[in-house]
Amino acid sequence: MNSFKLTNINIGRTLIYLLLLFFAFIYLAPLYVMFTTSLKDIEEIRSGNLMALPMDPTFYAWKKAWSSACTGSECRGLAPFFWNSVRIVFPAVIISTIIGAFNGYALAKWKFKGSEFIFGALLFGCFIPFQVILLPMAKLLGSLGLANTVTGLVLVHVIYGVAFTTLFFRNYYVGIPTELVKAAKLDGAGFFAIFRHVFIPLSTPIFVVTIIWQFTQIWNDFLFGVVYSGSGTQPITVALNNLVNTSVGGKEYNVDMAAAIIAAMPTLVVYVIAGKYFVKGLTAGAVKG
Amino acid sequence: MGSISLNGIKKSFGETEVLKDINLDIKDGEFLILIGPSGCGKSTLMNLIAGLEELTGGEIVIDGNDVSEESPKDRDIAMVFQSYALYPTMNVARNICFGLEMSKMPKNEQEIILKRVSSLLQIDHLLDRKPGQLSGGQRQRVAMGRALARSPKVFLFDEPLSNLDAKLRVEMRTEIKKLHKRIGTTIVYVTHDQIEAMTLADRIAVLKDGELQQVGTPYEIYNDPVSHFVADFMGSPGMNFIECIVKDQNLIIDSGGEKYELSIPCKDALNNSNLDVVLLGIRPEMLTEIQPLVADNSFVQQIKFDVEVLEPMGADTVAIGQWNENEVMARLSPESGNTAGKGFDLQVDTSKAILFDPNTGLRIR
Amino acid sequence: MFNFLEKNLPKIVLAPTTILMIVCMYGFIIWTGLISLTKSKMMPQWEFVGLDQYFRLFGNPRWDVAVDNLFVFLILFILIALVLGLLLAIFLDQKIRVEGAIRTIYLYPMAISFIVTGTAWKWILNPGLGIEKLMHDWGFVGFEFRWLVESDMAIYTIVIAAVWQSSGFVMALFLAGLRGVDDNLTKAAKIDGASTPRLYWHIILPLMRPVFFSAIVILTHIAIKSFDLVQALTGGGPGYASDLPANFMYTYSFNRAQIGVGAASAMIMLFGVLAVLIPYLYSELREKKS
Numbered sequence: 012m013n014s015f016k017l018t019n020i021n022i023g024r025t026l027i028y029l030l031l032l033f034f035a036f037i038y039l040a041p042l043y044v045m046f047t048t049s050l051k052d053i054e055e056i057r058s059g060n061l062m063a064l065p066m067d068p069t070f071y072a073w074k075k076a077w078s079s080a081c082t083g084s085e086c087r088g089l090a091p092f093f094w095n096s097v098r099i100v101f102p103a104v105i106i107s108t109i110i111g112a113f114n115g116y117a118l119a120k121w122k123f124k125g126s127e128f129i130f131g132a133l134l135f136g137c138f139i140p141f142q143v144i145l146l147p148m149a150k151l152l153g154s155l156g157l158a159n160t161v162t163g164l165v166l167v168h169v170i171y172g173v174a175f176t177t178l179f180f181r182n183y184y185v186g187i188p189t190e191l192v193k194a195a196k197l198d199g200a201g202f203f204a205i206f207r208h209v210f211i212p213l214s215t216p217i218f219v220v221t222i223i224w225q226f227t228q229i230w231n232d233f234l235f236g237v238v239y240s241g242s243g244t245q246p247i248t249v250a251l252n253n254l255v256n257t258s259v260g261g262k263e264y265n266v267d268m269a270a271a272i273i274a275a276m277p278t279l280v281v282y283v284i285a286g287k288y289f290v291k292g293l294t295a296g297a298v299k300g
Numbered sequence: 301m302g303s304i305s306l307n308g309i310k311k312s313f314g315e316t317e318v319l320k321d322i323n324l325d326i327k328d329g330e331f332l333i334l335i336g337p338s339g340c341g342k343s344t345l346m347n348l349i350a351g352l353e354e355l356t357g358g359e360i361v362i363d364g365n366d367v368s369e370e371s372p373k374d375r376d377i378a379m380v381f382q383s384y385a386l387y388p389t390m391n392v393a394r395n396i397c398f399g400l401e402m403s404k405m406p407k408n409e410q411e412i413i414l415k416r417v418s419s420l421l422q423i424d425h426l427l428d429r430k431p432g433q434l435s436g437g438q439r440q441r442v443a444m445g446r447a448l449a450r451s452p453k454v455f456l457f458d459e460p461l462s463n464l465d466a467k468l469r470v471e472m473r474t475e476i477k478k479l480h481k482r483i484g485t486t487i488v489y490v491t492h493d494q495i496e497a498m499t500l501a502d503r504i505a506v507l508k509d510g511e512l513q514q515v516g517t518p519y520e521i522y523n524d525p526v527s528h529f530v531a532d533f534m535g536s537p538g539m540n541f542i543e544c545i546v547k548d549q550n551l552i553i554d555s556g557g558e559k560y561e562l563s564i565p566c567k568d569a570l571n572n573s574n575l576d577v578v579l580l581g582i583r584p585e586m587l588t589e590i591q592p593l594v595a596d597n598s599f600v601q602q603i604k605f606d607v608e609v610l611e612p613m614g615a616d617t618v619a620i621g622q623w624n625e626n627e628v629m630a631r632l633s634p635e636s637g638n639t640a641g642k643g644f645d646l647q648v649d650t651s652k653a654i655l656f657d658p659n660t661g662l663r664i665r
Numbered sequence: 666m667f668n669f670l671e672k673n674l675p676k677i678v679l680a681p682t683t684i685l686m687i688v689c690m691y692g693f694i695i696w697t698g699l700i701s702l703t704k705s706k707m708m709p710q711w712e713f714v715g716l717d718q719y720f721r722l723f724g725n726p727r728w729d730v731a732v733d734n735l736f737v738f739l740i741l742f743i744l745i746a747l748v749l750g751l752l753l754a755i756f757l758d759q760k761i762r763v764e765g766a767i768r769t770i771y772l773y774p775m776a777i778s779f780i781v782t783g784t785a786w787k788w789i790l791n792p793g794l795g796i797e798k799l800m801h802d803w804g805f806v807g808f809e810f811r812w813l814v815e816s817d818m819a820i821y822t823i824v825i826a827a828v829w830q831s832s833g834f835v836m837a838l839f840l841a842g843l844r845g846v847d848d849n850l851t852k853a854a855k856i857d858g859a860s861t862p863r864l865y866w867h868i869i870l871p872l873m874r875p876v877f878f879s880a881i882v883i884l885t886h887i888a889i890k891s892f893d894l895v896q897a898l899t900g901g902g903p904g905y906a907s908d909l910p911a912n913f914m915y916t917y918s919f920n921r922a923q924i925g926v927g928a929a930s931a932m933i934m935l936f937g938v939l940a941v942l943i944p945y946l947y948s949e950l951r952e953k954k955s
Binding site: 197 | 371373378379382385387388390399402403446450
């Protein structure tokens with residue numbers, strides 16, 4: 012009887028491992044395909060298949076994707092748009108995170124009549140489909156002279172990112188004992204002093220989570236990018252889409268794949284290095300609802 | 301120097317009235333304890349004195365100054381919290397000096413105070429550690445050090461010993477009492493533990509549902525309670541309450557089995573009250589095994605007692621059982637406790653008995 | 666003066682965000698709503714025509730396709746992602762040795778843009794050179810996979826790519842939920858003789874209700890917003906066979922200079938989200954109160 016049960020359990024566990032590995036393969040497959048395709052030449056792509064390893068790996072596609080592929084009317088590769096994204100992401104992440112920190116602190120530890128309502132309204136705003144603000148925002152940017160500019164995009168990302176960053180910081184700060192604030196008040200510290208001396212030293216984890224989350228969201232954004240940028244100011248996601256959909260002189264699938272990897276690289280690297288903070292951000296934001 | 305006057309203090313949160321009309325004068329240098337059941341408002345009162353909450357009505361006067369509108373830092377008050385609330389990312393030295401830092405005191409002056417305080421509390425070897433690296437008792441001391449460093453007019457303690465284990469609690473209690481003797485600053489101390497209250501206080505203020513029930517010395521509260529509530533709340537094990545019939549200035553307990561007639565000291569008060577039925581309050585230490593030397597007193601009687609549960613406490617044994625179908629608690633010597641059972645001979649001493657009106661709960665005087 | 670500042674500092678700090686929120690969220694929603702009641706075409710024209718644009722919207726065959734697609738997509742996407750995510754979470758909860766590595770692999774798709782996902786899957790599902798050719802090379806000569814260019818199947822390619830991207834996230838949610846189950850509960854059940862499958866079915870899964878709801882709300886939100894994926898994977902095609910409301914809105918507002926209709930479609934999307942969100946919030950609040 013005992014050995015039967017043991018084998019049963021073993022069979023069960025082996026099955027589970029197999030299934031898990033199978034799915035791991037499915038999740039990794041597209042990445043594998045992207046890499047191998049990007050290293051093949053067009054002949055090999057046409058004659059071979061998805062899973063085949065490149066016979067004679069070449070970086071032709073990568074060079075072309077970076078510096079000379081056509082993204083619509085220009086053929087400067089993804090490079091200029093990569094830097095556009097960088098110029099958009101850095102200020103947007105930093106500004107939205109800092110504002111979120113102050114907001115979260117105020118909402119969590121300095122409640123006043125209506126503060127919970129403001130929080131609720133902000134939270135609600137996280138859920139609206141952005142389609143409902145696309146048109147009026149376009150008009151606003153136009154009237155501010157920021158249409159099709161990097162600054163305009165930064166502004167948009169800050170405005171709509173602050174709701175999330177505030178949520179993250181507020182939920183985090185709620186978990187810090189309020190008695191610390193009371194003790195600090197008695198010690199003579201005011202709003203900013205308490206933030207600076209007591210809360211900020213405790214905030215490293217949430218800063219990391221928020222920055223990674225914001226970086227990923229803004230780098231990967233397409234909607235705001237495609238609506239609010241012009242031909243010189245497009246972020247890399249928009250350029251990638253243009254590149255893939257421009258088939259001047261026949262489709263070059265290897266270039267497409269190389270371009271896709273280049274676009275995905277920064278957030279993937281961040282994920283691999285700091286993945287667990289990313290997960291914390293995802294589940295923290297989500298489970299709180 | 302550190303006298304406090306609470307005049308007509310009222311506090312409401314929205315619709316709920318938490319403190320109804322508190323009037324209390326605390327003398328300079330006094331150790332006053334606020335005690336009461338959960339929800340009585342003692343912590344709220346503490347927060348009001350500290351300035352962490354705003355008054356709905358009334359005024360707070362510290363050392364002759366009306367501080368009702370002042371922020372906490374301007375009231376010259378220091379507080380020790382139940383959870384200590386030590387700044388987790390600062391070391392002990394900075395925790396203690398933080399208040400001084402906020403008042404822009406020069407570094408060298410801070411050093412002097414730090415030295416004085418840390419040696420007083422014997423934490424000078426811990427100055428570089430962070431709160432996370434300290435034991436419960438050490439954190440307690442650092443919290444007190446932080447409060448001491450500011451040389452305030454008043455110390456507020458909000459249940460500072462609740463988070464400590466039993467043995468440590470007793471140790472720290474003594475420490476606090478010694479500290480008070482040494483520095484003599486006014487202390488307002490909140491606790492729900494009446495043993496702490498009895499051992500530490502100069503005076504105790506008993507709160508219930510936002511109202512002061514009684515303010516007095518431990519002796520007064522224990523032996524001269526003004527109401528059934530105060531009598532019941534203070535003392536462990538609690539006071540026994542027995543319904544008795546009044547007859548000719550004596551009390552009859554006639555509920556089952558035998559009939560007992562008890563003589564009590566406050567005959568005049570009983571007369572004036574015109575009550576037929578009263579609640580007799582008698583502390584467990586007044587019900588003991590037969591003690592021959594005392595047995596001659598007119599207030600002492602022998603009764604039959606059916607023991608149900610024995611609780612040996614070491615120094616004595618608490619016996620819980622039935623006296624004429626009334627459940628009472630008695631304090632027996634450990635030896636008697638060993639043999640006590642059904643039909644045990646108990647000695648009742650009513651010389652310190654207290655009477656209450658069964659309807660209002662108030663003391664009959 | 667100083668005292669006033671001190672007392673109101675929190676409010677002052679929150680003021681800019683609050684104003685921005687009022688203007689750029691709620692104000693803008695009202696603006697879009699109003700525009701949807703006008704006859705605006707390329708530029709806003711404040712001539713009110715009642716619900717005209719909505720009637721035009723509902724009579725538009727492309728919108729019909731988009732809405733139908735949304736329902737198909739929603740149901741399949743949510744169902745498959747939930748089941749898959751739950752299963753994977755349950756498996757991972759069995760004290761697997763390489764759990765950390767596997768979790769990392771399941772979740773990495775969330776880190777990349779939907780555009781990249783769409784691009785990659787567009788290649789994988791390429792009618793001539795993608796999976797079809799792979800299967801042929803592996804011996805399954807009769808295998809056909811041309812969904813990308815078939816009008817009635819194109820929407821399913823979107824489901825595949827979306828599930829690939831988001832099921833890892835659902836897994837993470839469920840895993841966190843499973844881990845939050847009190848150990849003592851599991852022990853008590855085992856002592857009572859419950860086998861592992863019954864343990865999950867009768868005790869643990871019912872405890873996962875809040876996670877289910879969170880996941881559904883978030884997945885619905887992702888689905889309704891799905892714009893990037895469609896643009897990259899199918900471009901809405903063939904024709905507009907795989908259009909979703911978000912793509913419809915973009916096309917009509919920015920490519921076809923029909924912002925009246927575009928605004929109407931955006932408002933309908935908003936109502937769709939609210940229809941799921943409000944009951945959820947209501948039931949959450951009620952539970953908190955009791």
